[in-house]
Amino acid sequence: MQKNTPYILFLTFVLLVTVSFFLLIKDFLLACFWAIILAVVFYPVYQWINRYFKNSEILPLFLTMLTIILVFVIPLLIITLMITEESTAYYQKIQSGEINPQVYFQDTLALLLPKFNKLSHIQEISVEQISASAGNAFTQAVQYIAQQLPALTQNILNLIVQVALSFYILFFLLRDGQQLIRKLIALIPIGDKIEIELFERFTSVARATVKGGLLVAVIQGSIGGLLFWFVGIPAAFLWGMLMIVLSLLPIGSALIWAPAAVILFLQGYTLKAVILLSVGIFVIAMIDNFLRPRLIGKDSKMSDYLVLVSTLGGISWFSLTGFVLGPIIAALFITFWDILGKYNQASNS
Known part of the structure; x- marks a missing residue:
């Protein structure tokens, strides 16, 4: 002792x-x-x-x-x-x-x-x-x-x-x-193999978040903003920036352009609604499937729900830096538990 x-x-x-x-x-x-x-x-x-x-x-x-x-x-x-x-x-x-x-x-x-005020159970809300x-x-x-x-x-x-x-x-x-x-x-006295795995995990998630996530989000939001400006929607630039933020999350920018297309259709602007919906589905939505794998390459991916939760939590804790730091912490969390599981299996065998 x-x-x-x-x-x-x-x-x-x-x-x-x-x-x-x-x-x-x-x-x-x-x-x-x-x-x-x-x-x-x-x-x-x-x-x-x-x-x-x-x-x-x-x-x-x-x-x-x-x-x-x-x-x-x-x-x-x-x-x-x-x-x-x-x-x-x-x-x-x-x-x-x-x-x-x-x-x-x-x-x-x-x-x-149109029939909102006729609903009896929420008459007090107009x-x-x-x-x-x-x-x-x-x-x-x-x-x-x-x-x-x-x-x-x-x-x-x-x-x-x-x-x-x-x-x-x-x-x-x-x-x-x-x-x-x-x-x-x-x-660091925890074993070279574990440390190398942690460094590789950190590197892959950092590259995937910045190179893949951020660049794809900027492209999607920019196209969305230009599209809003083209069809005459007010504050197109602000909506484009909001689409960039949402594109960083698995939720996606469809939360902006899809309701906008519906509203344009209800207002009678059928052509504008069709243009917005077509570009949204066949360009903005497809960018994620086409560009992200090529930009990220072999970098590690996480489940969509984990990316969403860790990104929101990261932004809540660390402001804008959290959109990178949150997924990195989540990836290291998973890696640590995976390593612990491997050690337990090796000890029991």
Whole structure:
């Protein structure tokens, strides 16, 4: 017992120092997380570029990081600013009375529920009441998005620091990532085979979520937004952004374009409804089946219900970062229990 005392004491100090270190960098953990995710997703790109510039160490790194900026950072920044600008303009129109969401919802409900007021068991609820509630909820949602611009402007310095730190860490992860993984495998005392399996699981889910899920969602939402604009639906850009968010989930963007097609049909715009429904079924819905397997390749997949629950839980816990972190935690959870099951089977046999 006494022989183990120094080792236990040492492990205690290791744990205390580790916790202290994470508390020290807690404000920058988000930057570290995105640096790791970007390194995992774009490391194959770095390897591909490195094959053409074997005599230079810096140039492949520079070109890879430039690719990340052009493919990931700039589009994300543009989309964020456009959402905020569109929301602000739309909210100003609501406040000036140019747009009245309550009237829109009232007209829609009147079309969908022509006999609503004749239902005896809910006589106390009227179309006007529901439309007022829906209109207020829509207005508040638009207002919330519009109010994020001042907050974004106030935190611009912090955002610049976080992005700069992410790319600084990313540089070293791309260059020394394989060595770091080998060191971690050697240091973590739970068995090399288990650690390699965990790293592979983390890598596959991160790539599947970002490369497959995010890109497919952006394509589907962009097509949906353009389609809404083409058929003349108000706030097409905002609806497109909402379709991007829903496309990240197994629920899909059909929750937006399918009801919109029904409403257009009930309003008498049959051609527009047919166009919306046709593009939705044969283009937007098929993109998921056509592009996702090619973008994800052999990366691991999880059940749709698990993706849905873990993504929603991740967003609830970690804000927008949760759409990546949630599925990763769920995948590691499954992997740990699978490994535990294998060990139990091996012990019993």
